[in-house]
Amino acid sequence: MAELTVEQDRDQGVRLRRPAGIRSIRLGDTKVSYVPDGDVRLRPLSVLPGTTAEVWAAHPEYLDATGHLVGSVGALLVEHGDRALLIDAGFGPQTHEAPDGPIAVIHGGALADGLAALGRRPEDIEAVAFTHLHADHLGWACHPAPGGDQPVFAHAEYLISEPEWERRDLLEDQGMGEQVAALAPRVRTVADGQEIFPGVRVRITAGHTVGHAEYVIAGGGRRLIAFGDAMHSPIQVDHPDWSSAFDHDQARTADHRHRLVAELAEPDTIGFGVHFADVVFGRVRREGEGPAWRSVDA
Template identity: 25%
Template sequence: MSLKFSVGDLTIHRIIEQETTFMPALEMLPELTGALLAENKPWMQKAGAIDDSDVLILCFQSYIVETPHHTILVDSCIGNDKPRPLRPKWNMKTDDSYMRALAAAGFSLNDIDFVMCTHLHVDHVGWNTRLEGGRWVPTFPNARYLFGKHEFDYWTEQNGKAPVPPFVDSVLPVVEANKAEIVRNDYAIGDHVRILPTPGHTPGHIAFTFGRGKDDAVMSGDLMHTPLQTYYPELSAKFDIDPAQAATTRRSFLERYCDTDTLCCTAHFPSPSAGKIRRRGNGFSCEAVAAG
């Protein structure tokens, strides 16, 4: 399976850390009914999005985007050596799957110019840092790390009330190392990288659009987790801080890119994870695009 896409003057690589069962569909999507799930299960199984026991299959991955000027990593996944007791598959992980995937795509840690986070949840910031001599240090030594200001301010406030482990071990050490830039939504990198506000999953959730003069590709982050949410945008995940806003954002995003040539690179859809948004009745679908 190829993990590389070419669109416009961009080359996009998927860096997969895990692709695995995650949570029962009826638990993850509280508004989903058993009848609706049964109706959609055949195509979801064919797409590799659900198993025989109705557990959703999710991919946990980063994207590396090569523009003519920069090498940019979007969402740094789960990470190693981090205490995540609520997620056994993530807790104190020590495998080399992520580093092997980076190497297989042809990248070293020194090659990354920017690390950009759609939001600051645990599975999107993990490889921001790595353990070295008992300290958390930035994983990508030459990179500037971009955090959306609204998102950063929200988690700063939450962490002030009670420690938020991924913020403490995967975000603050980057700030303390003077590698972070806290950016507003009008921030851009050259003529190829822009921010698209997509609130709901978290208050400051953002998507990233890539391309000169038009959106050749968009990294959607967690505004949707499973292909079922393209068919039924009103289905919000249990992790969405504002489910109603997330549903509105999701439909707006899908309308924006419906029937365009923009490659939508999702954070968690099963492989191949990227596709073109197309209309389907009152909803949409993400039609898979072959990598290569």
């Protein structure tokens, strides 16, 4: 493989320090687009507890001017003909700040604007498929449309992996009973390997949560793996052992991440990391002593 130019490396460094805007790629007749809802600033030592201050000093390209790890917050729009599927639903019209812990600040609210820019209305979405039931993925599925009392995606089914929905009591224990109640009337559970949309299959990969799901999208001789929160930052591609503080089972997630990184290095395979700053679409390349994430824009 040809080495990256200094200019390409510099561009990737800039993009790692800003949240993503709308980005689209094609897989044959299927178009997939990242739809931004907001962004998150994370405390690097807290969110990846296996790291050290020395690690981040050696990798300043991942941190903004305040020393925070930059993450995107949004959804993946999958379009095939006139049909549209959304994977995850952002954080919704809210902001959360914390004086300590992994999250410094997270906010959302822009998802509908992103859909409109892509020529879609919320009522065009036939289903919202969730990777897992955390607040930064449920977002607009639990919030009414501005100025009304009905859900934004009132015409859509909510697709949730069977084991994830079975353990919704874990959410209720965390004070998210209201969100569970908002989801329940529209939930349809899905099983491992099930096709939920043309070319889109569910893959249950427990670890981050008890029923965390990935979605494998195939078309045009390529496949895209939307891997949810199996990874929060591209630096985990280089270091799959570094699990997130948010992972339900850190050892199980690390084991899966090793396999995922190897799979993303296979030919004609693209990854989608919803929290990956402005490099949400990418491939894994073998560079130097190990793998590295390189953004893909087409």
